[in-house]
Every structure is written in C-alpha cells, then in structure tokens.
C-alpha cells in the first residue's frame with residue numbers, strides 16, 4: 383500500500399486525485415487530507431476515505447467546525463502547522479501538492495524536507511522557489527513528480543532520450559477563451575467570460591491565468607526549474623484542442639509528444655504510479671472518429687504574459703516570487719472588479735520593475751518579496 387497525503391483535497395486537482403484513489407483503493411491509501419475553509423466537504427471526504435488525519439488550514443475555523451461531521455477515527459488538525467505536519471508524517475510515502483498559489487509552498491517544502499515523493503500540481507511553489515526547492519530535494523532524496531499536464535507530458539517524453547540529446551521542449555497552450563482576440567478587445571473581458579475555459583475544468587485562479595496566458599508563463603518557469611532548461615530550450619505553441627500536452631525535440635530533430643483527452647486524472651495517476659503505468663481512471667482517445675489537431679505560434683502582442691514568463695525564467699532569483707505574488711493579487715482584484723483584464727499583466731510588469739532584484743535569495747527573502755508584491759498590487763492604479 384502507498385500512503386498518500388493530499389494537500390488541497392477539496393479543489394479540482396484534489397477531487398480528481400480522489401477519483402484516482404477510488405479506482406485503486408487496493409494499492410493507494412489516503413493517510414491524510416488538507417483544505418483551507420471547505421471543512422464540510424473535508425468532513426465528507428473523511429467519511430468516505432477514513433484517513434487518519436484531516437487538516438483545516440484556516441486556524442480561525444477551530445471553534446466553528448462541527449467535529450461530529452468528521453469520521454470519528456480521523457484526527458483533526460488546524461493551520462499551516464497542521465498542513466506541514468501531515469506533509470512530513472512518517473507514515474506518508476507520497477504527498478500530492480494541490481493547494482493553489484504560494485499558499486502551497488509551506489506544505490510542499492515540508493514534504494521535500496522530509497524526503498517524500500511529491501506529486502506536484504502546485505506550480506507556484508516552483509515559480510517562487512524552484513532552485514531552492516530542487517536543492518533541498520537533492521539533499522533529502524525527495525522526488526518531484528510533475529502533475530501539471532504539460533510537465534507530465536514532458537517528463538514522459540524526456541524518458542526517451544538523454545539530457546545531452548535534448549534540443550528543446552515545446553509547451554502547448556490552449557490559448558484560453560480569448561484565443562485570436564486582439565489587444566483592444568481584451569479591455570471588455572468580464573470575470574464570467576474569463577472563467578469559461580474552452581477545454582479544461584479547473585479552479586478559478588488557474589482558469590484566469592489560462593485566459594491571460596499567465597498560466598503558460600508560470601509553466602515556462604516551472605519547466606525551467608523542473609527540467610533544468612536553458613532559456614533557448616523553451617518554446618510555446620498554441621494548440622486549441624489540448625490533446626497534445628507538450629512536445630520534446632531531440633538533437634536529431636525527432637519530436638515526441640504525449641497525447642490524451644484533457645483529463646487531469648491521467649497525469650495525477652502517473653505521478654502516483656511512476657515508473658509504472660496502471661490501467662486507469664482517465665478516458666482513452668477515440669480513434670474511430672476523424673479529428674484535427676491545430677498548432678500555431680502565440681500572439682505576443684495580445685498576450686504579453688508569455689514574454690514576461692520567458693524573461694522571469696531567465697532572471698531567476700526573486701523575479702519569480704514577485705511575478706507570482708503580483709499575479710495572485712491581480713487575479714483577485716480582477717475577480718473583485720477593481721482591475722480590468724488587460725491591466726493584469728501591465729500591473730505585474732510595473733511591480734516587477736519596481737522590485738530590487740536579488741539573484742540568490744533564501745526562503746525568508748522570497749516570502750518577504752511575496753508579501754511586498756501583494757501590497758504593491760493592492761495599491762496599483
């Protein structure tokens with residue numbers, strides 16, 4: 383039995399992970415779950431899976447929750463300390479890191495520090511602190527396995543060649559709901575329009591990121607740190623169908639791709655079972671129907687997030703933490719109605735310019751810049 387800790391169990395990745403666990407209950411066991419404020423959903427999950435530990439991340443709910451709603455055998459913990467203690471629990475083999483945003487950093491860090499196998503959906507951790515997370519993993523023996531669909535695809539394709547034979551990786555992007563739109567048209571975008579992703583059903587923050595293409599910017603940085611890539615080894619192509627999840631090109635110009643219908647259960651399961659492949663939860667391709675796959679280069683003028691992602695990946699240091707925090711705060715302002723859609727990236731650019739870049743920050747400094755960028759974004763006009 384593999385014992386799993388699922389951080390972010392009430393979210394989109396969290397509930398897809400639980401579907402994978404339902405299908406493989408003979409081999410995968412839930413040791414613990416964690417969420418932020420959705421304690422009723424968390425309580426229901428304890429009734430079904432009977433994990434030993436459930437963590438309510440928001441400490442203020444300690445006196446509000448109905449403890450009788452939880453499975454009687456489940457220990458209830460609270461706060462960031464609770465999340466980190468679950469991630470480092472000695473019975474846990476694999477931690478699924480699926481909290482959204484930089485809020486996921488603490489749990490992921492604790493898992494890496496404890497030398498766990500970490501199925502990482504929380505790309506923001508790598509954007510903020512990629513180099514030091516990787517260095518910590520090397521020290522503790524933790525293994526980082528990508529869950530993000532593109533990075534899972536790259537991870538799968540990269541196994542076909544040697545590092546020195548790699549020419550470049552090509553991340554695919556759906557283009558989001560505004561693919562083909564020009565800069566001027568993006569002024570009028572409402573939260574409702576931006577939350578309507580054409581191919582994936584995901585949590586609200588990543589869905590807005592997909593609409594601005596900031597998701598791809600974050601994925602460029604995530605890929606750089608996960609696979610140790612040079613700037614010239616990263617490309618992005620628009621692929622509206624989200625069936626080819628990314629490409630790897632080798633030095634003989636052979637290009638490999640990983641294909642599957644857009645369903646996160648496949649990369650989640652692969653991160654849990656690697657190096658094995660199990661029959662599974664995800665849908666198969668339907669090869670009985672004719673279908674077309676399209677690819678075209680991105681429109682950098684309408685979607686400046688991509689260029690910002692490339693530049694931020696190239697700079698490293700504190701740039702990722704500032705970009706990420708400014709983006710999280712900007713998405714929140716857009717959803718609250720105090721920032722226009724086309725201002726999101728402009729505001730992030732300004733805040734990145736204003737920060738005092740440090741090429742080799744520690745975790746403490748990264749957290750400081752994270753707080754600073756959020757405050758700057760609140761004031762941006």
Ligand SMILES: NC(=O)C1=CN([C@@H]2O[C@H](COP(=O)(O)OP(=O)(O)OC[C@H]3O[C@@H](n4cnc5c(N)ncnc54)[C@H](OP(=O)(O)O)[C@@H]3O)[C@@H](O)[C@H]2O)C=CC1
Pocket residue numbers: 389390391392393394395396416417418419420421439440479480481482483485503504505506529530531582583584585586587588646
């Ligand atoms: N959804 C997808 O298909 C994909 C997602 N990802 C990445 O996976 C991560 C999760 O995304 P997604 O599942 O869409 O997000 P959701 O918004 O659907 O879920 C977020 C989860 O994180 C928890 N959470 C939020 N804030 C905190 C906090 N401060 N402390 C503890 N827990 C918290 C939520 O708990 P609560 O319900 O209590 O608020 C919820 O369980 C993101 O980093 C995203 O970029 C990557 C690829 C695909």
Ligand SMILES: CC(=O)[C@@H](O)[C@H](O)COP(=O)(O)O
Pocket residue numbers: 530531532554555556557558582588591592593597598646
């Ligand atoms: C499912 C997944 O991995 C998302 O990160 C996805 O990539 C979002 O789609 P976009 O390509 O539109 O950003």
Ligand SMILES: [Mn+2]
Pocket residue numbers: 530531532601
């Ligand atoms: Mn992705």
